[in-house]
Amino acid sequence: MRGVHEGGCLCGAVRYRVAGALRDVIYCHCSQCRRASGHHVAATACAPEDLSVTGEPRWHRSSDEAQRGFCPDCGSNLFWKPDHGGHVSIMAGTLDGPTGLRVSGNWHGEDRGDYYDLPPVGDPSVLRR
Template sequence: MIKGSCLCGNIQFQTAAAPQGASMCHCGQCRKQSGGIWSSAYVKDTDLTITGPVSWYEASDTAKRGFCARCGSYLFWKAHDEDTTSFALGAVEAPTGLSIEKHIFVRDKGDFYEIADGVLQKD
């Protein structure tokens, strides 16, 4: 069972499903919202239980981002045309048992760091 929450505990989430696609996102939106790199994994919507008042921000025509309006924790990413939801690995209680599989949107990464872990990189 994977369990997580926002900083203040107002929003909690859990899944018994095996998360997929553990990644580090370097896109400009994730950098601006998280202050750096955003790590996440996803599960089918039907396998994710969320409790608490998630605020959703329509970040683009294709996706929305879920966060806690009380403490500001950025917790979820949801494409409008997919049946999965990504959740923040930084909000998950250890141990997660997960390993990062890839870095995504590396063409947009900040110029103040290098990716040097040898994990697959995608533009």
């Protein structure tokens, strides 16, 4: 999905703009995403050079390979930034709509909480009953 997309945290202190392609949305069920988000993560991604941020997200080093960016005022999860610098993941729920995006996969499904089944992925119109 090309074009310009904008988004931000719940309180509006951190806003961002993506001037470039956004990846399909992936659900990630790993334990770090579950703890950071409170459930599973739904994330798109962009090239680091396409992302501009206003405000001051706080960065938490959540593993030896990545940091997570969140709003220090309201706590919204916003970004997952791997040290390899190949992309930045953006929590899809923080995008202003309409996004035009699709969910295309479940990652680390074996690590999901024991209280839910893997959510369906694919064309959202199929899910809208």
